[in-house]
Structure formats: structure tokens, C-alpha cells
Amino acid sequence: MSIELWFAFLLAAAIVIAIPGPTNLVVVAYTLRRGRRAGLTTVLGVLPGIATAMMLSFAGLGALLAASAEVFTAVKWAGATYLIYLGIRQWRAAAAPADLPGSDDKPGADDSNAQGRMLRDAFLVTLLNPKGIIFFSAFFPQFLDPGRPMLPQMVLLGATFLLLVLPINSAYAVMAGALRSRLAEAAWRRMLNRIGGGLLIGAGLFTLTLRRS
Known part of the structure; x- marks a missing residue:
């Protein structure tokens, strides 16, 4: 793979990752609810999710999702239902003492469980x-050099994508954390919980509208 092709992938992938989607919204929602440290922890859960989606895509699941309406719909409903569940849970969450400023540096007794x-x-x-898995199947091949071995190129592109996810999603957590730190009153914290919950519910409802390309 030429350096020019890699730089083109770098730019395109950064734009794709920065566009708000379910993953970014989960990071924002947890940051608004529990603080910046929680948001940054959430980013660490995003990375293995993306890595697994990549491997499933490369293994052929992306093509199956694109070809099978039934499989696509099943995965879509599972993802949408989980997003809506998380949104409702966050909407109903109270602005508990653990949500007050400074809690980022003072883990509670249930911190490991959280x-x-x-x-x-x-x-x-x-x-x-499902769109994420299909995306990898459609996006990565555009930057592969057919005249060179595929596996090293796929590993390079996958590693590049994951390395971009870390700072970009962390930036979402930092920005949401800055907003949260300015709003210390319980009433404002409840509002932030409902904003985060509403974003997740909205992402779940949007997921239900997805169609196979």
C-alpha cells in the first residue's frame, strides 16, 4: 500500500468516525451522567466492539447482512432495542451524589461494576x-492495493481505524465532560441525564429506519 493511499484512508476514516452516531452518543451519554472519566472508560469498550465488527465483516458477515433481509433486520432490531433500553435507563436515572462534581476522581464502592x-x-x-459491519465490508476494499498481499493491508487499515477511534471518541467525552462540569445543581444533572437518554433513544429509533444498501 502506498503512503498516498494510506493518507487518503486516514482522512476518510477520521471524518467517518467523527460523524455523530450510536457509538459517539453512548460516550456522550455516559459522560453527561457519570463524568469525563466514565466517558473515557466507555471509549475503551468501543474499541473491542469495532475490532470484533471488523473481524466479522472480513469473515463474510458484512456480505451476509447486505444480502439477507432477515439477518439484517434481526441485528438491526437487537441493536435498536438495546439503545432504547439504555436511553430509558439513563432518562430515569436520578442525579445521585455519585453524579456530583469530583466523582470522577473518587470512585464509589460499586465503581468496578459500573x-x-x-x-x-x-x-x-x-x-x-448492522450498518457498521456492512460499512467495513464496503469501505476498506476501496483502499486496498490489489497488487499487494491483502492481509497485511487489512491489518494496517484496521489498526489505523482503531487508533483514530481512541482520540476522536475521547474528544467527545472531554467536550461533554466540560459541559457537565459547569452544571453542578441536581436539577441540571437530571436534565443532562434526560438529554443523554433522549439521544440514545433517538439513536435507537434511527437505527430502526436503517435499510440495506
């Missing part, structure tokens, strides 16, 4: 997006 839930949620939301 981190596990955040990692799980980010992983599943990222994985249960």
Missing part, C-alpha cells in the same frame, strides 16, 4: 450496528 456495565454497553452498541 465500569463493567459501561464497557459492556459500549461494546454491544458498537457491535449490534
Whole structure:
């Protein structure tokens, strides 16, 4: 793969990752609810979700989703239902003391359990997006040099994509955390929970509108 082709992929992938979608919204929602540290933890759940989606795509699931309406619909409904569930859970969450400023640096007794839930949620939301798996099947081949071995190129593009996900999604967490830090009152925190929950519910409803390309 030429350096020019790699740079073209780098630019295109950065734009794609930066566009708001279910994964970014999960990061924002958890940041608004629990703080910047929680948002950055959520990013760590996004990475294995994307890596798994890539491997499934390269293994042929992307082509199956594009060809089979039944499989696509099943994955779509699973992903949408999970997003809506997360949105409702966040909407109903109270602005508890653990949500107050400074909680980012003072983990609670259930901190490890909360981190596990955040990692799980980010992983599943990222994985249960049929368009994401199809995207990798359609996007990556455009930047592969047919005159060179495929596997090293696919590994390079996959690693590049994952390395871009980390800073871009972390930027979402930092920006949402800056907003949250300015709003200390419980009433404002409840509003932020509902904003985050509404975003997730909206992402779930949008997922239901997806159609195979």
C-alpha cells in the first residue's frame, strides 16, 4: 500500500468516525451522567466492539447482512432495542451524589461494576450496528492495493481505524465532560441525564429506519 493511499484512508476514516452516531452518543451519554472519566472508560469498550465488527465483516458477515433481509433486520432490531433500553435507563436515572462534581476522581464502592456495565454497553452498541459491519465490508476494499498481499493491508487499515477511534471518541467525552462540569445543581444533572437518554433513544429509533444498501 502506498503512503498516498494510506493518507487518503486516514482522512476518510477520521471524518467517518467523527460523524455523530450510536457509538459517539453512548460516550456522550455516559459522560453527561457519570463524568469525563466514565466517558473515557466507555471509549475503551468501543474499541473491542469495532475490532470484533471488523473481524466479522472480513469473515463474510458484512456480505451476509447486505444480502439477507432477515439477518439484517434481526441485528438491526437487537441493536435498536438495546439503545432504547439504555436511553430509558439513563432518562430515569436520578442525579445521585455519585453524579456530583469530583466523582470522577473518587470512585464509589460499586465503581468496578459500573465500569463493567459501561464497557459492556459500549461494546454491544458498537457491535449490534448492522450498518457498521456492512460499512467495513464496503469501505476498506476501496483502499486496498490489489497488487499487494491483502492481509497485511487489512491489518494496517484496521489498526489505523482503531487508533483514530481512541482520540476522536475521547474528544467527545472531554467536550461533554466540560459541559457537565459547569452544571453542578441536581436539577441540571437530571436534565443532562434526560438529554443523554433522549439521544440514545433517538439513536435507537434511527437505527430502526436503517435499510440495506
